Amino acid sequence: MSPGDYFPTIEDELIDWRHRLHRHPELAYQEHWxxxxxxxxxxxFGYAPHRxxxxxxxxxxxxxxxxxSIGLRADMDGLPxxxxxxxxxxxxxxxxxHACGHDGHIVMLLAAARWFAAHGEFAGTINFIFQPAEEGEAGAAAMMRDGLFEAFPMREVYGLHNWPGLPExxxxxxxxxxxxxxxxxxxxLSGRGAHAAMPHMGQDVLLAASHIQSQLQSIVARAVDPLQTAVVSVTQIHGGDSWNVLPAQAVLRGCTRHLDTGLQSIIQERMRAIVAGVADSFGISVELHYQPRYPATINSVREIGIAMAAATDIVTSESVIELPFPSMASEDFAFMLQARPGAYLWLGAGSxxxxxxxxxxxFDFNDRILTIGARWWVALALRALSTDRD
Known part of the structure; x- marks a missing residue:
């Protein structure tokens, strides 16, 4: 039975799976259920899964x-x-x-695994990868450190994510x-606290924090080439717990986004200079902890061609588009793409x-795209296995 005929017959079951998963979200590295x-x-389905x-x-x-041998990956963690x-x-x-649709991603890949177990005719090996801890905790890198590509050798690897805002x-x-x-x-930031009525007796770390926040925006505005793309965002400021006390400590936290390591170096250097300058001008102590987390998600040319061609196997060519520019959101599938050629696509979830x-x-995953995603996984695997590497 073809995927186009098969998946509609089990759609109700797929929706039930997705709703069961939605009821039981689990945070990074806690995905036991x-x-x-x-x-x-x-x-x-007849597999012998490795845990x-x-x-x-x-x-x-x-x-x-x-x-x-190829790899197909779905993420499986929820969000706090x-x-x-x-x-x-x-x-x-x-x-x-499950505020990012990983419940739906699991179901689409499970459905493809079910089809291949019963109907697939191909020559090669398909590895179905269900990955923990995508949401900020680098589960892809953790699986690789534990020997993913050694235990399951694969020539290339693919990923898919639902994308609200793209047409269904x-x-x-x-x-x-x-x-x-x-x-x-x-x-x-550390300084000397004081009575709010006598600010001259202390060192105002909250004012210093506000200076740092505003000056960090000069990095993208003045240190980054206007033809390149970067983002610096302060997402937390904590300090003080009283109406009339200037605190002795404060903390700022946030994230940066960029598309190449050269920009990463520029951002770090300018951030350190800004922090040091403000600390000196206020006479306070400031410590900057900068942590690289995820690399950019880079699709290789051959594999993105296979992925897009597989999409045209199941939808009209007008429904397969090449993005004009990257998203500044991030994805830890990038670690796998550093180790193997591969591609990562978005599947439109509608309004x-x-x-x-x-x-x-x-947020709730759009159940109407479950069978579309499952059919794409099948079409992708069949294309990837039958396409020679030059």
């Missing part, structure tokens, strides 16, 4: 005949968000929510950078009305 659910389904890479990762393989959808299948885990069922990608690198920073915005407390 989720991993058990995935493993149980894979065993039911434990990256802590809670699950990998299953199917091989038929001589041919290349309190759900406000009011749905009958809303999260049962307080303070945790539309695919989008681009060669080169699809998403930005992601770093975090923390700036700790953002009603809160369908990634990481929103009102």
């Amino acid at each position: 989720t991993a058990n659910f995935i493993a149980e389904q894979l065993i039911r 434990g890479l990256g802590g809670t990762g699950v990998v299953a393989s199917i091989a038929r005949g001589e041919g290349p 968000v309190t759900e406000q959808t009011g749905l009958p299948y809303a999260s049962l885990n307080a303070g945790s929510m 069922g539309q695919f989008a990608g681009r060669p080169g950078a699809q998403m930005a690198a992601f770093d975090t920073f923390e700036i700790n 953002t009305d009603g809160g369908r915005v990634l990481h929103s407390s009102r």
Whole structure:
């Protein structure tokens, strides 16, 4: 049975899986219920899943005949968000929510694994990778450190993410950078506290923090080539707990985004200079902790061509678009793309009305794209296995 005929017959079951997963979101490296659910389904399809890479990762393989080996990856963690959808299948885990659609990603890849177990005719090996801790905790890198590519050798690797705001069922990608690198920073300020009525007796770390925040914006405005792209965002400022006391400590936290390591160096250098300058002018102590987190998500030319061609196998060519520029959001699939050629596509989830915005407390995955995503995984794997590497 063809994927186009098969997946509509199990759509209700796929939706049920997705809703069950949505009720049980788990944070990074805590995805035990989720991993058990995935493993149980894979065993039911006839696979022998491997557990434990990256802590809670699950990998299953199917091989038929001589041919290349490829990897298909889905992320599986939730976010530390309190759900406000009011749905009958809303999260049962307080303070945790599938607010990015990883529940749907799991189901689409599971559905493809099910089809290949029963119907697939191909020559080669398909590795189905269910990865923990995508949301800021680098689960892809953790699986690799635990030997993912040694235990499951593969020529190339692919990923897919739902994307609200793109028309429902539309695919989008681009060669080169699809998403930005992601770093975090923390700036700790220490001075001398004082009575708020006598500020001259102390060193105002909150005023210093505000100077640092405003000056950090000069990095992108004046230190980065206008034809390049970068973002510096302060997302937290903490200090003080009284109406009439100037605190002795304050902290700023935030993140940066960029598309190449040259920009990363510029951002770090300018940030250190700004922090040191403000510290000197206020006579306070300041410590900057800058942590590189995720590299940019870089699609290789051959593999993004395969991924886009697979999309045209199941939707019209008008529904497969090449993005004109990258997103400044980030994705830890980038680590896998540093180690192997591959590609990462977006699948349109439709309108953002009603809160369908990634990481929103009102987000809910669009169940109508489950079968589209499953069909794409099948078309992709068949194309990748039958396409020679030059």
